[in-house]
Amino acid sequence: MTPGQTLNGRHALVTGAGSGIGAAIARALVKAGARVTLAGRRREPLEKLALELGMTETFIAGGFDVTDPAAIASGLAAARALFGPVDILINNAGDAPSAPFEKTSLDLWSHILNVDLTGVFNVTQAVLPDLKAHGHGARIINVASTAGLTGYAYVSAYCAAKHGVIGLTRALALELARKGVTVNAVCPGFTDTPIIERSIAEIVAKTGRSPEEAMAEFVKSNPQGRLVKPEEVADSVLWLASPGAQSINGQAIVVAGGEVMAG
Numbered sequence: 085m086t087p088g089q090t091l092n093g094r095h096a097l098v099t100g101a102g103s104g105i106g107a108a109i110a111r112a113l114v115k116a117g118a119r120v121t122l123a124g125r126r127r128e129p130l131e132k133l134a135l136e137l138g139m140t141e142t143f144i145a146g147g148f149d150v151t152d153p154a155a156i157a158s159g160l161a162a163a164r165a166l167f168g169p170v171d172i173l174i175n176n177a178g179d180a181p182s183a184p185f186e187k188t189s190l191d192l193w194s195h196i197l198n199v200d201l202t203g204v205f206n207v208t209q210a211v212l213p214d215l216k217a218h219g220h221g222a223r224i225i226n227v228a229s230t231a232g233l234t235g236y237a238y239v240s241a242y243c244a245a246k247h248g249v250i251g252l253t254r255a256l257a258l259e260l261a262r263k264g265v266t267v268n269a270v271c272p273g274f275t276d277t278p279i280i281e282r283s284i285a286e287i288v289a290k291t292g293r294s295p296e297e298a299m300a301e302f303v304k305s306n307p308q309g310r311l312v313k314p315e316e317v318a319d320s321v322l323w324l325a326s327p328g329a330q331s332i333n334g335q336a337i338v339v340a341g342g343e344v345m346a347g
Contacts, residue, residue: 089117100177102129104277150203220264257334273340
């Protein structure tokens with residue numbers, strides 16, 4: 085085992101792995117020795133990442149729609165055939181469109197809840213038999229958000245979904261504690277990802293403000309005056325997946341420069 089490869093021989097599934105936080109998590113897991121199933125709806129970014137990380141260390145589960153149980157089952161079956169049962173699950177897939185509450189349609193509300201919360205339910209339920217069979221050392225790590233711990237204007241559906249993810253994390257942590265499976269969440273603040281890029285573009289288009297002025301709206305909430313880096317979130321996930329984190333269970337780890345201080 086190469087020094088630092090604490091996850092050698094483990095099989096991790098990362099949803100939403102094609103870019104941003106998901107891609108950073110996949111890189112960290114492969115570096116730590118894990119074999120990683122890269123799951124996502126679009127195959128092209130997954131293929132690009134797999135070429136970067138190594139085709140023997142990764143498996144591409146394209147068309148992996150977390151809202152579609154049949155797609156999840158198909159992707160899992162193919163991943164298991166190559167790497168065996170999943171023993172580390174990273175629920176990262178999500179969407180974060182914004183709208184004032186009074187302009188949030190039922191379709192938009194349902195879409196965000198379906199992807200960001202029910203998607204976590206769907207994938208976790210599908211992978212759970214693998215995790216319980218593995219027992220001690222198995223991990224569920226949900227990528228939530230500071231929006232799961234506090235409120236933000238104009239993203240009411242996203243806040244509701246991420247609060248739900250935190251609640252699900254805590255409930256499952258108690259339910260699975262004696263099975264040797266830990267369940268935790270990481271809660272990034274505003275992070276330098278394509279979602280932020282799209283949000284800035286929307287602000288510029290709707291308000292006429294400059295990109296710099298739009299960016300200032302995001303960084304002002306972080307006491308460090310910056311966006312979080314995806315690699316910083318990945319480092320927290322890697323720690324939670326490591327053998328040394330066995331007693332960390334049911335926690336919401338905030339990665340936000342001090343913006344939210346969970347008690």
